[in-house]
Amino acid sequence: MSVLTLDAASRWFGNVVAVNGISMTVGPGITGLLGPNGAGKTTLIAMMAGFLAPSAGTVTLDGKPIWRHTDAYRTIGLVPERELSFGYLTGRQFVRANAELHGLPDPGAATERALATVEMTDPADRRIDTYSKGMRQRAKLASALVHDPAVLLLDEPFNGVDPRQRMHLMALLRRMGEEGRTLLFSSHILEEVEQVARHIEVVVSGRHAASGDFGTIRRLMTDRPMQYAVASSDDRRLASALMTEPSVLGVALRRQGGFDVSVADLGAFAVRLPHLAREGGIRILELTPSDESLESVFAYLVGGPA
């Protein structure tokens, strides 16, 4: 049982703050690190894996700083997002090299065990440059598992993996979490994270936006007013009519035409909007959800509706 602890960890590159004062504890079980692209997930994992020094704060594994601490890799297994570039090796040679570098007493047996765990025994004698994306991902996972690490860090493990192999990878991660390993993986897709992780940490723009089990995060993301952009033949009249509706929380006119409406009850709004328009003789020219993108969902989590 190992615990990763971040205490007010920050990392900046020149003027750009990639990670801003994040404190979290990652213990046994599966933790999902959720955030949009560019949120600082890779930077955070690099710090947890000892491949980046925190600019401020500390990142420790069982109380010891990880940066420049070579022995930490007896405990940590890392699956980087970076593509495998040892194309000239076979899968088996690659995993075996990893086993040897760990100084395992029986690297051959460890290699076969890791290959069997990720179900890569059959294609293991093919060169890595002939592998599909999913196979490479599993070869990377086998290389990270070869020394049976207590902590496993995975950066975007499902990226570019086809759905069938994704299911397989997810089942694998769940099993390892149940075995009591401390497992953290990053993703920018909520559905992906909640299928695997019990506990979710949300990171947005380098800041720690939310933390909790997937139910908590799901509620934070769905039980929120929804934003729509409306354009019509008479914006002011339609807007004032909408304000009388209980399903509507607020309306803001746009200077360049059209207006934004904040909706609490989508069902009622969907019924009342066409009614109001027909009663007033107003034509609706455009109706689009303006916050369906993940970024605005995250923006809501961080600082309320934009």
Place this chain on the structure above:
Amino acid sequence: MNPTIARLSAQALLGRRRGVVLLVIPALLIGLAVLLRVLTDADGGYDAVLTLGYTLALPLVALLAASAVLGPEIDDGSIVYLLAKPVSRHVIALSKFVVAWLATLALGALPLVVAGLIMDSGNPRRALAWGAAGALAGTTYSALFLALAAVTRHAVVAGLLFVLMWEGLLGGLLTGIKWVSIGAWGRQVGYRFSARLDDAFLPLSYAVLAALVVTVGALWLTGDRLRSFTLRGDE
């Protein structure tokens, strides 16, 4: 010394296009020696060919070998697979050095001896003296260029500038540079074996000690840089 790292480095060295270039350089040198041997009198061009081999081919081979065992892995980040292991960073540096060093000896220093023997088979001592000079300078170059590859992504350009400007042009113009020129240190060792080589006018012990200090220092620096290797994402 870690055999797994050394094996992977050797595969990286031989498995890429750089491996071919590494063979072309000594082949050209030996080809030139054969050509001059056939076309000219007894001693014609001996010093020119060996000087070319020593001041250009040898450091180039060392530069290509040293950057091939480390540079690509750092550039594409795949070195994290080697570094995410409880292996001393100085052992990794040493293992990679040994591979680059052996390649430099075989493809940089040994061809000097071969070229010398081809052009003047009656004086093996003279050829071996060039080989000794090449071995010492090649060792130092390999370590220095390995450290360069660990410090900067522009190791090949920086190394080329060092070889051409510092060791070549300035070393020829400013005699004081001999004190800090790897080529001059090696030459001094060669002169010890055969007076047919130019005397660099340095104390022999200084030349050997300086080469040793640079080699060890460069290896230590390489290990230290690997210990601080930073993985940067796309963000």
